[in-house]
Each structure stands twice: as C-alpha cells, then as structure tokens.
Amino acid sequence: MSKRIQAKYKIDRRMGENIWGRAKSPVNSREYGPGQHGQRRKGKLSDYGIQLRAKQKLKGYYGNITEKQFRRYYAEADRRKGDTGENLIGILECRLDAVVYRSKFVPTVFSARQFVSHGHVLVNGVRCNIPSRMVKPGDVVEVREKSRGIPMVLEAQQSPERDFPEYLAVDGFKVEYVRIPALDEVPYPVIMEPNLVVEFYSR
Structure with missing residues (x-):
C-alpha cells in the first residue's frame, strides 16, 4: 500500500506549481492554494519561508518521504565531498x-x-x-x-x-x-533549488 498520507495535488496547489509536470494537475486551472483561504493575497515570504518552501517542494516531489528520512539524506550529502546540494539530488535519485x-x-x-x-x-x-x-x-x-x-x-x-x-x-x-546524476541532468518539470535546502538545514 502506498504511504500517501495526504492528497498529492495539495502539494502542487500549496506550492503554486505543477511539480510533477502532469497534465491533470489542478494548478493548470486553479493557481491559488487549497482551502477556504487559498485565494487570499499572499504576503511576501521571509528568507526562512523561501528556504522552507524549497525544502517542502523537493521532499514532496519524491512522494511521502518522511522528514526524518529527508534529514538523514541531507546529513549524508553534507558528509560527502563536493557540493552538498548536488550530493543531495544524487542521493534522492539513487x-x-x-x-x-x-x-x-x-x-x-x-x-x-x-x-x-x-x-x-x-x-x-x-x-x-x-x-x-x-x-x-x-x-x-x-x-x-x-x-x-x-x-x-x-x-x-x-x-x-x-x-x-x-x-x-x-x-x-x-x-x-x-x-549518479548532476542536478542539471535530472528532468524536473520545475526549478528545484537544493542550495536553499542546504541553507534551511544549516541555520
């Protein structure tokens, strides 16, 4: 059984992007967030908010990876030589x-x-x-x-x-x-920013 714990397209709508590039994503017709307050004007995100969004988008793209798993992948990426963001993408694609x-x-x-x-x-x-x-x-x-x-x-x-x-x-x-691929080799439908994920966990 799939470990889906929430409606997957809510992630799309919360991010305001079609993160899997699917033709039937509701973002294609409703670019606002889910819920009764989804159409309210959004305030400007703080640096922390931008970093959190980048982390949630990357984590959400790979399905229901838990926060504990994702943090472990980050720790492994940080331990390896080279760019931590590139290492993180390589680990996720493995x-x-x-x-x-x-x-x-x-x-x-x-x-x-x-x-x-x-x-x-x-x-x-x-x-x-x-x-x-x-x-x-x-x-x-x-x-x-x-x-x-x-x-x-x-x-x-x-x-x-x-x-x-x-x-x-x-x-x-x-x-x-x-x-193991580099970031620019991975065919993401949207721009992923692993450097912001690194900043988020480095705080």
Whole structure:
C-alpha cells in the first residue's frame, strides 16, 4: 500500500506549481492554494519561508518521504565531498522508487513506491520490495516477467509526459543505472533549488 498520507495535488496547489509536470494537475486551472483561504493575497515570504518552501517542494516531489528520512539524506550529502546540494539530488535519485519512476515503469512517483512494495521489481535479478533502497551505478533494475502486462505499466511506457534521462540505459522493461546524476541532468518539470535546502538545514 502506498504511504500517501495526504492528497498529492495539495502539494502542487500549496506550492503554486505543477511539480510533477502532469497534465491533470489542478494548478493548470486553479493557481491559488487549497482551502477556504487559498485565494487570499499572499504576503511576501521571509528568507526562512523561501528556504522552507524549497525544502517542502523537493521532499514532496519524491512522494511521502518522511522528514526524518529527508534529514538523514541531507546529513549524508553534507558528509560527502563536493557540493552538498548536488550530493543531495544524487542521493534522492539513487532511491529505487525514483529509478522505477524515471524508467517509466509507472506513471507517478507515488505508484512507484507502491509498485516496488508489492514486489514487482527485480534488482540485479533479485526481487526487492524496499522503495528506499539505494541503487548503485551498474545495478540493473527490471520489472518482473509476470508484472509486465499490468495496465498501469503499459500506460506509463506509452506516456509522452516524460523522457528517459541520460544517466539510465533503458531497454524495454529493464534499465541499468549508469551513474549518479548532476542536478542539471535530472528532468524536473520545475526549478528545484537544493542550495536553499542546504541553507534551511544549516541555520
């Protein structure tokens, strides 16, 4: 079962952006926030508010990652050499559910989590049902033979909404994770600002 604890498109409307780039996002027709006070004029955000929004947008994009998990990813990114923001994006894109979503095996990042949890995915030939598993360069992720006829999978494969990123070598229902991507290689539909996330946690 997907760990969705709130209506996913509320995130879109709260941010005022179509963060998954989906054609049926309500932001396309209602650019104001959810709830009875959504249409009120918004005040200018403080520096803290801007940083918090950037963090919530990035965290929300990857589904229902908990704050504890996300903070742990930040701590790991900060520990590694190089730019902390770039490291954070690399870690998030190494998640198995993110790889499944990027490979167009499923239509949404929420369904990717559920798809993995239900045991439809193999990593290097071994069944894996842990969405947060970290995939390493050279690993091969594929949809189980029995699961390839699921309508959701066939729909996602034919969808024109997304393209395959260059850091994945896709061959039908099988994909090799070639390398950890840089920020500019990740096909986000909106601008993500991991530098603001770093500032938020560095306060």
